[in-house]
Amino acid sequence: MAEAELAVNTQLEAIVPDIQNPIVTVSNLNLYYGETQALFDIDMQIPEHRVTALIGPSGCGKSTLLRCMNRLNDLIDSVRIEGVVEIDNDDIYGPGYDVISLRRQVGMVFQKSNPFPKSIYENLVYGLRIAGENRRAMLDEVVERSLQAAALWDEVKDRLNDSALGLSGGQQQRLCIARAIAVEPSVILMDEPCSALDPIATGRIEETIEDLKKQYTIVIVTHNMQQASRISDYTAFFYLGRLIEMAETSEMFTNPQLKQTEDYVTGRFG
């Protein structure tokens, strides 16, 4: 606890880089679970068409912040939010903002793969069907394109009508990525997508992310420092609900500004 107090006391203003073309802007964000505050004065910007990694020890609020960006925290009754989150210069917590269209614009991949109890095909076209798209040719095209993008096409093209629950863990997770990109979002949020997978499956997903960043903005929460350094362009370090430091990844891992960040990225604590 002494360490925590130290961090809070010494760090008054987060160190953040200048970002030219932010797609997501978070300003002055405070979040409470009932009486407990989980996020403190978060100010950050997410650059477009880049991979931004959120790192930090468990319980530091990375996932909570991620879920603020598609308003998935709305599902929890006790959550209260202050501050502004802007996507494409629209305040997503503003009055009258359409949550449904936000979530179509901001896709999400979860920690544990969560395919629906449907066929592979129906999983992929789910987002389109609920938006009212039912033309077969259109759906077929989207299925192939998104599976190609998620590097899953070759493995499942012959059994698109089989249950998605019959796939392996890694395949299920790539299916969830394909499902997210099938609706063509501009931002994809990933909440520790590889934490339940073996190294080979993890490698595949990292390759997929590498490909995806040409078209999409990716925000990824990870516990794995190597992964963050391998795949991300920017890294943000969180601690006890505060953003401590954000920088280009190469900078962050070779020359962090703060002692605390250095300790964490080199594995001395956390």
Added chain:
Amino acid sequence: MKNFWKTGVPFIWLTGSALALCLLMVIGLVALVLYHGTGFFWPSDIEAVVLKDGRKAMGQRWDKQEIPTSNRTGSGQFRIQIKVGNRDVYGSDFQWIDESDIQSTDYPRDAVVFERREWGNFYGFIEALYEGEIQMSNTWDVLQAQLGETRERHEQIREIEKDAIGDLNRQIESLRLKKREIELGGGDADEIDAIDRESRSYWEAYEQLADELAQLRSANEIYRVDVRLIGGEVRQIATADIVRAYRPNQLGILGKSGVYCERIGEFLFDEPRESNTEGGIFPAIFGTVMMVFLMSLAAVPFGILAALYLREYARQGILVRGIRIAVNNLAGVPSIVFGMFGLGFFVYGIGGSIDQFFFSEALPTPTYGTGGILWASLTLALLTVPVMIVSAEEALSAVPSDVRAGSLALGATKLQTILRVVLPGALPGILTGIILVIARGAGEVAPLMITGVVKLAPSLPVDGIWPFFHLERKFMHLGFHIYDVGFQSPNVEAARPMVYTTTLLLMGIVLALNLVAILVRNRLRKRFSGATF
């Protein structure tokens, strides 16, 4: 010794033997019912016994038991029970005979079993056949031909009675109600006259049909059989009263199987005779299945909707927890309490109001204000809806919350998420709930007895008369049938096998309904293979 306890083997034995005991009890029950239930229709041989004191008895062997100690003169003595039939002659269907009193037993080839529409079986030998006053040559084939002819006429009579005359009765009754409605509303003399005229024309049609019936009956009456009993006495019975006649001692396995199947067919598809102790139980099968369907139709959707609200929409707190406990307790309330509630609320409350608003001209005869299949089904639905809610809720909570979040994160609304992801995922579990509901509902009797089940319903709740479904009608039910035949019948001894066969059938129906649900569930499981149901 200590090591032995440590291995855990004793616990395996304990759990294993508990299971074995449960299985044994179930298997024992089923075996008992099967043993007594399946043999009833087999045409066993006719025994003719001569006693040491010269008396004779003839009939089918029914039972054999050791004579109780107090009455015993020696040890190891048995007595046999013979169904001697001929109730109108002997006064009772059965006779107990001590084995030690028997001089000789033989199986006369010409002994005949006559199954009659009334008075039970008749055992004897054919002495003579008559067509009017003419004595026919005494052959078996002639009797069978006459039986076929009389049976056909009997069917015609039934048809006229049920359809044509039933139709007329309904017309006359509806005219009477119309007349009463007009009278209640002030009354227009011309209209009443017109109705009276129409009514008279129906009465004339009825007279014609009655004549036709009388002709058919007298045509049937000319056939008679003289039957000689084992004691030498001769009795005459009308051929038209005979359902079936066969000589079991001359039948081989195949012939007996034929009679067996015929009797099972009669049991399954005919109406009961002789205050339910003979004939078939088709109305009871129909009533049971229809009641279960109506009940499921009411209980399943409501249960699922209520569970959806509790699990998906309601804010989880003290109130919801309280409701959950209440629902669980409701599932444990004695069924007769639900019956009382159904009688008070559905029958007298809702039914009474319906009568007042829509059928006031028929009062004081109640239409909906008396027990009927609709009220019985709704009462049972009330009884089973807690079971449905509990199991549907469990099925819904087994769907991982990540899957819900995944759907919402793709831009689905809550309703879309529930309809497209949550419900399909919970479907196998919900079907398990439906199975439980059916099993509970089909086996329940007590609440039905006061909300619409009767000993003998004159017509089925579904027929060809508009509006085809007559939900206000009373109905027969297998469970009540078992109680009625077993305990309320005037001829308990003869009815006992009927109790077993009906039990067997009820178990079979519950099994069949469950099997359907299980098959559906397994198909769904296969579709969602790998899921955590």
